[in-house]
Amino acid sequence: MSRKRQPAEPYRIKSIEQIKLLSRDQRLKRIREAKFNTFKLDASDVYIDLLTDSGTTAMSNKQWAAIMMGDESYAGSDSFKRFKKTVNEIFCKKFLIPCHQGRAAENLLFSVLVSEGSYVLNNTHFDTTRANTLLKKALAVDFPSPESFTNQDYRFKGNMDNQRLESFISEKGAEKISLVITTVTNNSVGGQPVSMSNIKETSAICKKYNIPFYFDCARFAENCYFIKTEEPGYEDMSIISIANEMFDLCDGVMMSAKKDGLVNTGGFITLDDEKLYQRLTELLIVIEGFSTYGGLAGRDIDALAVGLTEVIDFDYLDFRIDQIRYFGELMKESGMPIVEPIGGHAVFVDAGQLLPHIPDHQFPGQALAVALYVEGGVRTVELGSLMFGGTDPNTGQKFTARRELVRLALPRRVYTNSHIQYIAETAKTIFDQKEKLTGFEIKKQSAFLRHFTCELGILSKKEAATTV
Numbered sequence: 001m002s003r004k005r006q007p008a009e010p011y012r013i014k015s016i017e018q019i020k021l022l023s024r025d026q027r028l029k030r031i032r033e034a035k036f037n038t039f040k041l042d043a044s045d046v047y048i049d050l051l052t053d054s055g056t057t058a059m060s061n062k063q064w065a066a067i068m069m070g071d072e073s074y075a076g077s078d079s080f081k082r083f084k085k086t087v088n089e090i091f092c093k094k095f096l097i098p099c100h101q102g103r104a105a106e107n108l109l110f111s112v113l114v115s116e117g118s119y120v121l122n123n124t125h126f127d128t129t130r131a132n133t134l135l136k137k138a139l140a141v142d143f144p145s146p147e148s149f150t151n152q153d154y155r156f157k158g159n160m161d162n163q164r165l166e167s168f169i170s171e172k173g174a175e176k177i178s179l180v181i182t183t184v185t186n187n188s189v190g191g192q193p194v195s196m197s198n199i200k201e202t203s204a205i206c207k208k209y210n211i212p213f214y215f216d217c218a219r220f221a222e223n224c225y226f227i228k229t230e231e232p233g234y235e236d237m238s239i240i241s242i243a244n245e246m247f248d249l250c251d252g253v254m255m256s257a258k259k260d261g262l263v264n265t266g267g268f269i270t271l272d273d274e275k276l277y278q279r280l281t282e283l284l285i286v287i288e289g290f291s292t293y294g295g296l297a298g299r300d301i302d303a304l305a306v307g308l309t310e311v312i313d314f315d316y317l318d319f320r321i322d323q324i325r326y327f328g329e330l331m332k333e334s335g336m337p338i339v340e341p342i343g344g345h346a347v348f349v350d351a352g353q354l355l356p357h358i359p360d361h362q363f364p365g366q367a368l369a370v371a372l373y374v375e376g377g378v379r380t381v382e383l384g385s386l387m388f389g390g391t392d393p394n395t396g397q398k399f400t401a402r403r404e405l406v407r408l409a410l411p412r413r414v415y416t417n418s419h420i421q422y423i424a425e426t427a428k429t430i431f432d433q434k435e436k437l438t439g440f441e442i443k444k445q446s447a448f449l450r451h452f453t454c455e456l457g458i459l460s461k462k463e464a465a466t467t468v
Contacts, residue, residue, distance in 0.1 A: 076209070086305045111283060124144050144158075254267075323417070331408075345409055347408045
């Protein structure tokens with residue numbers, strides 16, 4: 001196939017970290033010791049780590065310089081002032097609450113806004129957002145767009161299904177809805193973006209019913225890039241102008257800054273409601289830290305302030321999104337069926353389509369994730385029935401995910417195109433022997449977020465044929 005030439009990185013490398021490829025026998029031994037759970041592998045035993053793009057960014061020389069400016073004062077630090085100024089310029093909100101990462105921000109916000117028995121509505125909840133909802137004894141309901149799970153060539157598959165959203169609100173009553181969240185980009189359906197027109201519709205529905213509307217915006221800059229390049233009327237606008245328009249439509253923001261903050265730790269909530277800010281700050285001081293550091297060191301806050309300015313640079317985003325596209329095209333050439341259009345932070349392989357001989361309840365995504373490590377030392381994560389399946393607490397019935405995906409999340413400014421080519425070669429080796437792969441069964445699991453810590457056992461072909 002004819003492929004667009006991938007441009008060179010818009011940066012130079014000033015520091016390196018040595019990585020080592022273990023032998024195949026060593027890798028097989030390590031994954032067995034990890035009970036076939038890629039989260040349990042030691043990082044030193046991984047050659048190319050695509051487990052997550054969260055906190056795995058390579059920071060810039062300006063960020064490292066900013067670290068030396070970190071003000072570690074307990075209260076009222078200059079680092080916080082610089083951070084607040086940057087956040088205000090991009091997110092257009094009055095009040096800022098720093099947290100040590102995104103799930104802490106979720107826990108903080110949900111502890112105040114979410115009541116037992118209520119609903120939290122989302123285009124698609126990711127794993128920790130869903131877990132924080134369940135921990136508050138509320139119900140997480142998803143409204144992905146009708147195009148999300150199809151092969152239709154539509155750019156904004158991350159959209160909210162606003163027709164279903166409003167019907168649900170009308171049926172249940174607005175008083176039963178704690179808040180509505182739009183996740184950008186929509187990680188669970190393949191890192192797909194959300195259009196500005198869709199956000200405007202969601203915002204109008206929330207205003208109509210007086211329901212708080214928030215963004216889970218870990219990858220906001222990548223979403224803004226797609227709006228600029230794919231949505232008519234935005235092609236001449238800057239990334240920051242698009243971000244300003246987007247965030248002006250919501251009541252507040254939760255962010256895991258470990259993605260588009262270009263840092264290794266950090267998160268925040270920013271909002272306009274002063275009374276809610278005061279309630280959140282009181283809780284913050286109890287569980288995270290004082291209101292001007294919130295569980296972060298001053299140096300981390302300064303690095304984040306710089307990262308937020310670097311991530312909205314169009315040249316950086318243009319390369320970042322194009323590198324993901326290049327990665328996806330190589331994976332397709334290897335034979336891997338992927339979610340298309342290709343998203344902004346990862347390539348998602350459809351393991352259910354690749355491995356039809358492994359049923360969903362035997363976790364075909366995990367079979368592929370294990371194979372990628374054994375064959376090439378590449379660590380990835382399953383986003384299928386291991387992560388999103390389970391047992392309905394009300395009915396006791398087991399359920400599986402809508403799709404059996406494996407996410408290959410590319411850390412920002414870390415791997416070169418040579419690494420990407422190596423991953424695709426590994427994928428081709430697996431594709432050529434895919435019929436040999438078998439499924440898994442869970443031997444041990446936790447009540448929430450089981451994929452992080454569960455232990456698995458591999459099924460022989462005979463066991464796989466008889467397990468139901």
